[in-house]
Amino acid sequence: MTLTQYDALPPGLLELPAARLGEVLPGPTLIHLPGRRTPPLFVSVLLHGNEDTGWLAAQSVLKKYATAELPRALSLFIGNIEAARTGQRRLDGQPDYNRVWPGSEEAHPPERAMMQQVVDAMRARGVFASIDIHNNTGLNPHYACVNRLEQDFLHLATLFSRIVVYFIRPRGVQSAAFAELCPSVTVECGKPGTPGSVEHAAAFMEACLHLSEFPAHSVAPHDVDLFHTVATVKVPEQISFGFVTPDADIDFVPDLDHYNFRELERGNLLGRVRPGSPARLQALDENGAEIGDRLFDYSRGEITLRKPLMPAMLTRDEQVIRQDCLCYLMERIKTPA
Template identity: 60%
Template sequence: MLTQLDYLPDGLLQVEATELHTLIPGPTLIHLPGRRDVPLFVSILLHGNEDTGLKAIQDVLKKYQNASLPRALSLFIGNVEAARRGVRRLEGQLDYNRIWSAGNDDIAPEYRMTREVTEIMAQRGVFASIDIHNNSGLNPHYACINRLDDAFLHLSTMFSRIVVYFTSPKGVQSEAFAHLCPAVTLECGKPGGRSGVDHAAVFVEGALHLSDFPTHPVAKQDLDLFHSVAVVTVPKTVSLSIGAGESDLCLEERIDQYNFFELKTGTRLGYVANGNLIPLCTRNENGQDISAYYFEIKAGELITRRPVMPAMLTRDTRIIRQDCLCYLMERLSTLPTKI
């Protein structure tokens, strides 16, 4: 399932994500040399409709068409078939950012493919890992990490002072590579704009120029650190609409404007048809359903039961169904030495 190359296919620096299938057959790992041999790993298009990573890498590599890269680069291009159709993933297809669990014995070819990528990069002594994403709601650009380690924090704050520490969901690319090197996920806002592309390109080029990571902690004033404590999904049995409609749950029209704002107790998220049942599943890092801790229903309205800060709220019902409605976060005012 995995194709490995030691060169850039002709046209890769100009192609749109929807046309990648004309150049490569599927998931592809491309190794390019640089002045430093230990490679930087960059993964793009784990979700096929998130093309900022491709455009950012194209911008970076165009600068070095006639010069050596500062450091070797291993570029992983993920869900080419979903990119062809401009969707996160195809119906019935596994999510390419949920298949990286270390030691997973699943026989699906996607799991074997990600294990192969991880093993290849372990053998190459990967320097750092960057996974580039977009999201579908109104969110600032921010970085996500799976370890509260100085090197991880230094890498992430090169992209944004807003950093989210998370341990769920499992099976994400950054979690697998966190066992090998400092690893970060970049959230670059909605696809289609230049700001995310330019921001990611500057970050990747900066990472290529790094010789090592500082050993001192990141200064507190340079960091807004949050802990993702729960994921909120809408059960398949709950009908869903946005703004208006006859459904079990009708979310506020501009629900994504709540992202990265601390919502006060009693903030309305939407309306419900059944006043006795919270139409959400909110699971903490241990997998426990804690919906009633954060939400309640009053007079047919779904409201917050306590102050909470959401991220990645979206108005795209397809993505809500395929992934989640949002994540809930708490600010980390003190930083543990290691987690």
């Protein structure tokens, strides 16, 4: 798989929606643009083809500076153009473009080599900061994710949202790869098409372009709600599931995605197991160990929480649940001094 690199915007690119980028770009593309300050800000968009807020935000910012110098040099990576053509997270046979960066545990040599190229190119340029712009499928607020609890990372994250999630799994994500080079963050902008999402992402991108340096002081505890991801929850492939689907192995409560970013109590009901079914959810901690029995109670044929936790990214989209996960479970943690 070949990475295309440009030192200027291809003609007509800023007029195209995500689904038509393949008319101008041959595939995953890294575009380097000059600006008043260096080193460059790195921005990645469309690592998932159905998440177009990042591309729309980048379009908005670049159109604004069409006849003016950017405040800082910018390197823009446009990811899964092929999946964007049909509005899918990824195509069958493709890996997840946000699981194949350096540090990945997945075996997809062509895509892994391409992402290594991106990282090497940005290492050579001495990247200032990295932002990876995403959407999600459930009902979630806008929030930021970091892979290190260092002050520059937290300052970058809180430029976008006071809700910040610290995680180290899954492996192979863009923000973790770039954390080796510079402050990096993933920003989650709600569902595609949600009013205000593009404007929020564009304002964040522009704020990062105007940032001359990171503050020397620590982020104040009252300026951030900080959470730690303690488990990734998946539905095993052999288990059927649904929403208001009593014949399925697991029948989730119909409003499951309304639980996102609510601090749930012990005993909170997530769903029911079909009588006679041995179905169980898979829950992996940040070291990859199975901890489901510590988190979920299956007595009385119900799936309830054994301890207070906060979910993120709960979705009713069955394809996304199969391709990625059901949700992440988090605990509130103190802001480091």
